[in-house]
Amino acid sequence: MNITIVGTGYVGLVTGTTLAELGNNVYCVDIDEKKVEGMRNGIVPIYEPNLEEMFLRNIQAQRLFFTTDLKEALDKSEVIFLALPTPPGEDGSADLSYVLQVSNDIGEMMTSYKVIVNKSTVPVGTAERVRETISAKTKIPFDVVSNPEFLREGFALEDSMNPARVIVGSSSEKAKEIMAQIYQPFTNTGIPIIFMDEKSSELTKYAANSFLAVKITFMNEIANYCEKVGADVDKVRLGMGSDDRIGHRFLFPGIGYGGSCFPKDVKALIKSGKQEDFDFQILEATEKVNQNQKTILVSEIENYFGGDLKGKKIALWGLAFKANTDDIREASSLDNIKMLLEKGAEITAYDSIAEGNVKKILGDQISYAKDMYSALENADALLIATEWSEFKNPNFELMAKKMRNRAIFDGRNMFAIEKVENSGFYYKSIGRKTVK
Ligand code: UDX
Numbered sequence: 001m002n003i004t005i006v007g008t009g010y011v012g013l014v015t016g017t018t019l020a021e022l023g024n025n026v027y028c029v030d031i032d033e034k035k036v037e038g039m040r041n042g043i044v045p046i047y048e049p050n051l052e053e054m055f056l057r058n059i060q061a062q063r064l065f066f067t068t069d070l071k072e073a074l075d076k077s078e079v080i081f082l083a084l085p086t087p088p089g090e091d092g093s094a095d096l097s098y099v100l101q102v103s104n105d106i107g108e109m110m111t112s113y114k115v116i117v118n119k120s121t122v123p124v125g126t127a128e129r130v131r132e133t134i135s136a137k138t139k140i141p142f143d144v145v146s147n148p149e150f151l152r153e154g155f156a157l158e159d160s161m162n163p164a165r166v167i168v169g170s171s172s173e174k175a176k177e178i179m180a181q182i183y184q185p186f187t188n189t190g191i192p193i194i195f196m197d198e199k200s201s202e203l204t205k206y207a208a209n210s211f212l213a214v215k216i217t218f219m220n221e222i223a224n225y226c227e228k229v230g231a232d233v234d235k236v237r238l239g240m241g242s243d244d245r246i247g248h249r250f251l252f253p254g255i256g257y258g259g260s261c262f263p264k265d266v267k268a269l270i271k272s273g274k275q276e277d278f279d280f281q282i283l284e285a286t287e288k289v290n291q292n293q294k295t296i297l298v299s300e301i302e303n304y305f306g307g308d309l310k311g312k313k314i315a316l317w318g319l320a321f322k323a324n325t326d327d328i329r330e331a332s333s334l335d336n337i338k339m340l341l342e343k344g345a346e347i348t349a350y351d352s353i354a355e356g357n358v359k360k361i362l363g364d365q366i367s368y369a370k371d372m373y374s375a376l377e378n379a380d381a382l383l384i385a386t387e388w389s390e391f392k393n394p395n396f397e398l399m400a401k402k403m404r405n406r407a408i409f410d411g412r413n414m415f416a417i418e419k420v421e422n423s424g425f426y427y428k429s430i431g432r433k434t435v436k
Pocket residue numbers: 149150151152153154209212216249250251252253254255256257258259260261262321322
């Protein structure tokens with residue numbers, strides 16, 4: 001099948017590459033000429049494990065093409081995926097201007113039946129607005145489908161090639177059949193495809209992400225309470241997760257959730273609720289608890305140093321919002337850096353993958369180390385903000401030699417308590433006993 005993808009951001013690029021891998025001819029459209037030129041020359045604009053290999057393979061096989069010409073791509077394909085940004089506006093609601101502008105252009109340019117598939121995370125009712133926008137421009141028949149994406153950064157290809165389920169919101173039998181055909185390689189291997197109306201499909205995405213944000217936040221509160229009563233959150237987590245109604249995943253406490261999806265989607269759902277005079281009380285609480293959780297270790301560091309952080313040298317391991325990505329959107333590291341700098345601390349950070357993105361925002365307000373141990377040179381304390389695997393099994397003796405004071409504040413519970421116990425380090429993690 002010939003398929004067009006409009007927007008080569010994270011979702012567009014991964015979806016396009018996956019659909020090409022499944023044997024389709026995929027035309028990726030973007031307005032950024034430089035980016036399109038780069039992709040034509042095999043340059044992948046984002047970091048994602050294993051993406052480059054699959055991307056290059058499909059370019060070589062002549063199944064994956066890039067253009068700035070929407071009309072050319074439209075003429076070639078019956079199915080058009082929209083993978084456009086829907087950034088939060090100032091009030092937290094999703095900004096639909098890109099989606100509606102492209103819908104308008106499609107309405108003006110199309111010359112035959114099209115299925116317009118919304119991959120972007122969009123508020124309930126967007127399929128209807130896309131339909132109205134296109135209808136205002138053309139009499140040619142078309143269908144609008146909602147087909148939300150559930151990719152995790154760092155596992156995008158894995159999630160995209162082997163999704164837990166495919167959700168298709170459509171009220172047209174013809175469009176449903178076309179979507180079923182596209183996803184046949186998945187359904188053949190037993191991956192379920194769930195058909196529903198457009199609005200339910202649009203809400204499924206928000207509900208799923210918000211639920212996971214609530215799940216994490218709930219565990220963060222349990223972890224904070226564990227510290228009050230002397231329980232161990234690792235044990236509680238195992239005990240809870242073994243009930244398969246709860247499950248083990250997304251129960252890991254830490255310094256809050258970040259990234260491009262959870263914070264944005266929770267805010268947008270709260271905002272959509274307000275528009276219907278509906279208060280999502282659980283989501284409002286989640287946002288508040290998460291914001292607090294992000295910098296919960298700063299007050300611990302401050303207390304440890306008797307309330308004064310002026311001139312204290314803090315080493316920071318990890319800048320990305322989670323491991324295996326260079327993404328720093330809504331990363332807890334940034335909130336911690338801001339607060340620590342305000343309190344007069346000096347920061348040396350190490351994160352070889354995300355460093356470039358942080359430099360663009362913070363420049364030389366902090367120092368950057370070339371490896372995890374040199375970040376510790378003369379440090380008074382280490383703060384761990386991202387769970388990169390290279391931090392999992394450090395050489396505590398070498399760490400002790402480098403640092404002028406032995407204190408670790410671990411926002412990701414990287415080490416077993418017993419492992420740190422004889423190392424001579426003060427060790428504060430989340431929801432577990434403090435090693436002194
Ligand atoms: C998420 C969803 O998982 C994905 O389905 C959706 O399409 C986009 O949003 P992503 O933002 O890439 O994906 O990351 P995810 O792995 O879900 O983690 C989100 C945040 O939660 C990170 O900051 C992570 O550190 C945090 N987290 C996750 C926890 O604090 N504890 C956990 O147990 C799991």
